[in-house]
Amino acid sequence: MFPTEAPDDQAFRMQVREWLHRNKPELPMPSTETADGVPVHLEWERKLHEGRWAAVSWPDQYGGRDASLWQWLIFEEEYYRAGLPQRVAQNGIFLLAPTLLELGTEDQKERYLQRMAAVNDLWCQGWSEPEAGSDLASLRSRAVRDEEAGGWRLYGQKCWTTRGVYCSHMFGIFRTGTPEERHRGLTYFLIDLKQPEITVRPVARLDGDDGFADVFFDGAFVADADVLGGVGQGWRVAMATAGSERSLSLRSPxxxxxxxxxxxxxxxxxxxxxxxxxxxxQAVADSWMAARAYKLATDGTVSQLTSGGNLSAEASMSKVYWSELDVALHETALMLRGADAEIDEEWMRGYQFALSGPIYAGTNEIQKNIIAERLLGLPRP
Ligand SMILES: Cc1cc2nc3c(=O)[nH]c(=O)nc-3n(C[C@H](O)[C@H](O)[C@H](O)COP(=O)(O)OP(=O)(O)OC[C@H]3O[C@@H](n4cnc5c(N)ncnc54)[C@H](O)[C@@H]3O)c2cc1C
Structure with missing residues (x-):
């Protein structure tokens, strides 16, 4: 059925398919960003974890299967083929975890990975601020040293925090140096959000979901053991996470x-x-070809990674491609639905969300600047 797949990979595919078929929840599920939806998704993802399917490519000791990246892609194909939804734990599992595995201490991996896969902890991303979006290096939220307590006190505000209302933890970037140091004066922290010095305020959205949050810090504590990658190294660590967010980890083919x-x-x-x-x-054929092209490009990325290469600015190409592809796929679906498109809850909601793809994970304009400067060697504008 998949003549180009190695026998082991074919067997893996069949195993995934069969397990998902037997254990699949009732579909469709409510949004991952509503009070009704979150518990339903948590239950499903707990089941995935119990079956050891929550994070197949992680090492066995943290609840994974030591599966290859190729097998992870196969898992993702089967997962979406079964009509299953995006994951409530995605920001932890797909954004933070690859960075933790690469740059975290053993203690951090031990404390966080299993709980993340079991959805005991839900992680959100605390980067953007009211006056620092595209120009992230200008962020102002600060971490002040608390020598006596052996850690840092956090002050400031994060915004656009996806699912912030429902999360227990945040991976956030704070200024530990001076504003003039820009990206050199930042540190990446693993933060427990359940502290009285943290206020999480929901932000209403036009589509009715309420998972977005503004998060305010007024002296919240984070221990030295929860600095990821070293004090002052926040930009380097954040760029590792951004690589996962923009490339194959968050949006697999x-x-x-x-x-x-x-x-x-x-x-x-x-x-x-x-x-x-x-x-x-024509639109349907174009959509199908564009999705296949993304798969082929991702296969190229995986080949590069598995033969010891790494990804840098290429992640930006991937991000521009998948975000534009998602919009095109939804536009085609709505064209097919014709006059019924307005009342097609699933595709219409999907379309509205797809429109935000060119904005989150770093806007496409910024990605194009990166591609122009770092891949094409064009001069800065
Ligand atoms: C659905 C969604 C979920 C999100 N989730 C999170 C989250 O969980 N955590 C988090 O931290 N953030 C999150 N964000 C925020 C997101 O990262 C920012 O919206 C994004 O980085 C852009 O920042 P901004 O909104 O401040 O826009 P701005 O930076 O103000 O940009 C406004 C416009 O100007 C353009 N622009 C700015 N600078 C340049 C330049 N140098 N060259 C060319 N064009 C430029 C931009 O491309 C954009 O079109 C989310 C956003 C969305 C839409």
Missing amino acids: GRFIASADRLIDQYRSGGAEIRDDQRLR
Whole structure:
């Protein structure tokens, strides 16, 4: 069925498929960003963890399966092929964990990875501030040394914190140096949000979800043991996390291939008015090819990584591609739905979220600047 896959990988695929088939929750599930949705997703992800499917590529000792990156891609393909939803634990498992595994201390890995996979802890990302988005190095939230307590006191505000309302922990960047030092004066902290010196305020969204938060710090404590990657090293550590966010870790091809396959099904099962529309036919074919192209490009990335290479500015190309692909797939779906698109809860909500793809994880304009300067060697504007 997958002639180019190694026998071990084919067996792995069948094992994943069978387990998901037997254990799949009732679908569709409510949003991961609502009070109703979070407990339902937690229950499902706990089950994934119990089956040791929560983070297949992690080492066995932290609840993974020591699976290869290729097998992780296979898992993702099967996961989305089964119609399963994005993960409530995604910011921990897909953004923080690769950085923890690479740069964390043994103690940090021991304390956090298992609990993250078991969704005992839910992590959010605390980077953006009201006056520091694209220009992240200008952030002002600060960490002040508390020698006596053996750690740091945090002050300031983070914003746009996805699922911040429901999270127990945050990986955040704070200024430990002077503002003039910009990216050299930052430190990356692992923060317990359940402290009286932290206020989490929900931010209402147009789509009705309430998972966004503003997070205020007024002397919250973080111990030295929870500095990730060293004091003053925050930018380097954050860029490792951004690499995961922009490249294969957060948005694997499986998600887009599943959407493109659904478009093909919708097109095939549509009436004559759909099948006779050349524009629709073309859009569906383009979507399918674009999703396959993303898979091939990702395969190239994995080959590069598994043969000892690393990713740098290439992650920006990946981010621009998947975010534009997601919009195009949803636009095609809405075209196929015609006048019913307005009331198609699933694709319409998906479309609204897809529109934010070119903004989060670093805007596409910024990614294009990175591509221009670092990959193409063009002069700075
Ligand atoms: C759905 C969603 C989820 C998010 N989740 C999180 C989260 O969990 N944690 C977190 O920390 N943040 C989160 N963010 C925030 C996100 O990282 C920022 O919105 C993003 O970095 C842009 O910053 P900004 O909104 O301040 O826009 P600005 O930086 O003010 O940019 C405004 C516009 O100007 C453009 N621009 C700015 N500088 C340049 C330049 N030098 N060259 C060309 N164009 C430029 C930008 O591309 C953009 O179009 C989220 C955002 C969204 C939409």
